[in-house]
Amino acid sequence: MALTQAIGAKVSGHLVLDDQVIEWRLVRSSAAKRLRIKVGPDGVVVVLPDGRDGGEAAAFVASNQAWVAEQLARTRKLQAARRPQIRTKGQIWLRGELVDVRVLHSAQWRGPNKVSLDGGVITITCKQESRTSTDRSLENWLRKQARQRIRQIIPDVGERVRRTPNRVYVMGQRTKWGNCSALGNLSFNWRLIMAPDYVLRYIVTHEMVHLAIPDHSKRFWLTVQSLCQNSDRARQWLVANADQLTATLNNRP
Numbered sequence: 001m002a003l004t005q006a007i008g009a010k011v012s013g014h015l016v017l018d019d020q021v022i023e024w025r026l027v028r029s030s031a032a033k034r035l036r037i038k039v040g041p042d043g044v045v046v047v048l049p050d051g052r053d054g055g056e057a058a059a060f061v062a063s064n065q066a067w068v069a070e071q072l073a074r075t076r077k078l079q080a081a082r083r084p085q086i087r088t089k090g091q092i093w094l095r096g097e098l099v100d101v102r103v104l105h106s107a108q109w110r111g112p113n114k115v116s117l118d119g120g121v122i123t124i125t126c127k128q129e130s131r132t133s134t135d136r137s138l139e140n141w142l143r144k145q146a147r148q149r150i151r152q153i154i155p156d157v158g159e160r161v162r163r164t165p166n167r168v169y170v171m172g173q174r175t176k177w178g179n180c181s182a183l184g185n186l187s188f189n190w191r192l193i194m195a196p197d198y199v200l201r202y203i204v205t206h207e208m209v210h211l212a213i214p215d216h217s218k219r220f221w222l223t224v225q226s227l228c229q230n231s232d233r234a235r236q237w238l239v240a241n242a243d244q245l246t247a248t249l250n251n252r253p
Helices: 054-063 065-082 134-161 190-194 197-212 218-227 231-246
Strands: 002-005 011-017 020-029 036-040 043-049 085-094 097-105 114-118 121-126 168-171 178-180 186-189
Touching: 011 054, 020 054, 020 065, 036 065, 043 054, 054 065, 085 134, 085 190, 085 231, 114 134, 121 134, 134 168, 134 186, 134 190, 134 197, 134 218, 178 197, 186 190, 186 197, 190 197, 190 231, 197 218, 197 231
Parallel strands: 020 043, 097 121, 168 186
Antiparallel strands: 002 011, 011 020, 036 043, 085 097, 114 121, 178 186
8 A cells, every 4th residue: 555645635545455556535624523434436535634644544544445445346336236228229210210219227317207309319218117118108208299290280271271170189099090070179190200291291181171071072182182282192101101100119009
């Protein structure tokens, strides 16, 4: 063990534990009543009461080497447990683009699972033993994204067809992308948020026009086409990619 005098009131030294050199530093304290050692993420610190000789610190550390080694091992173990664990979950469609999904497990996270989109990557942050599955959290987030986008489109189309839906639902239908009920309620499949925006806009337009024209007459299709010029392209995209969208997240209802 070596002891080196530093400038001012601080003293530093090192220990050799298990063939590793462990540095420690000493801090004088007017409030301290006795010598003590603190071991944490910032390293080993020896607190020395004012008026005591720095040499006592070196002897104190030497006599407590076993305890210091034990605390260092414990600190490293805790740090490893708290270090976020990131794993790749794969990719999903979002607004017509494939994006990576990663799961970030963190012992320091205390809230419910959090889903965020940053830099083209969806990150699900959760605590180690979360009761909510990451799939469920991701689905809830996608539903929210779908609901927000649908509610942005409806007023624009509604102004043009002079209709307002009674209620709007975002659901997990297995066979329909959208529906307009006799009561004027609209329902949409949340998986539409994974399709390109022009596809989602087409489905919203389709159901909004049904508020004014309940059948699929020539007038209905002409109206849809006039409001959504990408309607043919949108239908083709859904036909080509429907299986991929409905298979997402185990096809939950």
